[in-house]
Amino acid sequence: MMVEAGHEELAERVSRSLQALTIAEDSARARVCETLKVGVRDFAALRLLLRAHRDGAAMSPKDISQGLAISSASTTALLDRLEKGGHLHRVPHPADRRRVFIELSDKTVRSLSATVDEESSRVSRAIADLPATTAEGIIEFLDRLHAPSIG
Template identity: 40%
Template sequence: MSADRKTSSGYWYAAEGDRPPAVQVLEALRAYRAAESAMRLRTRDSMGMGEKDVLALRYLLEANRAGTPMSPRDLASKLGISSASTTTLLDRLSRSGHVARRPHPTDRRALVIVATEEADCEVRSTLGAMHERMLSAARGLSAEEAATVTAFLHAMAEAVEAVDETQLKEQIEDCRHPGHGAA
């Protein structure tokens, strides 16, 4: 393990009682993520769906609002799943009345997938009040605060997405085998 790495911490960022503003922001972000994760679980449970099912509905509703037809292949690509898994997912959502397969508007040989009006109503009734509360919180920000928060969240997304797989594997190996690779 390199000398600049800490061997212990006050649960990740700082020891108890030592909470600089940056750490407070990251802890607030962690609290938000935990609350959002719990909300997603409650939503899936109340709708009787899995994570991919709810995500598929979200993509289909977004495509519908944008007036963009979505094929099974498009949906598979967005979800990062195989065509066989997509067929299974669509069969399940079709049986539950959440999606319908329709002829493509310009290609008679193709199908598009659409969320049903019932699915849209169910999603709105399940998530509508929470989205209103979130929008209210965001509306409480000044234009300058909103710009700051937006820039911060984009920077956080970039920080989370920037993964050097080789370096990550080496760091994990160092943790599992201290002294490994030390000169």
């Protein structure tokens, strides 16, 4: 019983820390969304596009739809909003004129890169003194936490 009681206490501490992290992340996301004048889902799409941009990969509307788990109609509306706001543009597919790729505007790449790089630096500082096995344990825990079977 002592192990279970200790486990429950530890689980509660982890839950509280995750809640505090979620609140801090929500607050930071809200500030960035306000600066960029976009909604939360739009911001998620922009981050997805930035990741592809940094990887040198092209993204289609279908890729965005799948990445965000939203319908094609919702994706079209989202892309229309972001294009109207100057955050992205549609580029014709080089081989298939019926298809398009989505590219971020240079200004949005700069704005998002600053945000993502700051977040990455914060994570790097937080794990700098941790043993590699501890960092690997954190990764495994977070992967388990967001895995569909946990839900």
